[in-house]
Amino acid sequence: MSSSSYSNPPCAACKFLRRKCLPGCVFAPYFPPEEPQKFANVHKIFGASNVSKLLNEIQPHQREDAVNSLAYEADARMKDPVYGCVGAISVLQRQLLRLQKELDATNRHLMKYANNGMNQVVPAGGSFGHNSVLPVSYSYPWNNYNNSGDSPEGDGDGDGSMD
Numbered sequence: 001m002s003s004s005s006y007s008n009p010p011c012a013a014c015k016f017l018r019r020k021c022l023p024g025c026v027f028a029p030y031f032p033p034e035e036p037q038k039f040a041n042v043h044k045i046f047g048a049s050n051v052s053k054l055l056n057e058i059q060p061h062q063r064e065d066a067v068n069s070l071a072y073e074a075d076a077r078m079k080d081p082v083y084g085c086v087g088a089i090s091v092l093q094r095q096l097l098r099l100q101k102e103l104d105a106t107n108r109h110l111m112k113y114a115n116n117g118m119n120q121v122v123p124a125g126g127s128f129g130h131n132s133v134l135p136v137s138y139s140y141p142w143n144n145y146n147n148s149g150d151s152p153e154g155d156g157d158g159d160g161s162m163d
Helices: 012-017 035-046 048-057 059-079 084-121 141-148
Strands: none
Touching: 035 048, 035 141, 048 059, 048 084, 059 084
């Protein structure tokens, strides 16, 4: 048997570039043979020579993060050649803004309901005790329909519990 039968398979980069994968290959730790598409995308967008130069110029402890960033951007560029990952970031920022506005509106409604309930149920002395904002006996407006016992939810006492 030849010594090549005991060697490791070439990394995805060397296999893609059809060259022998040497022991000091800069691509081998980051482009394993079982992930050929990862290197193919990075190569198509950035070029093997540029990636090799980049990996040789940065510190070894930064290389994995750099390759992950390159792979992410390459995948994003394959899906959206114009905007790449910036397009995805923009979509997520708009979604975050929309959800933040929705959360703010929901919190305003909750405070409105909480303030209405506090005006109706104020314990003697005007203090709720235990540093709580809402009184212990506060009845949530969305649980009011349970008081009749008609609802299949809860046990009919309005506290939402099953006991």
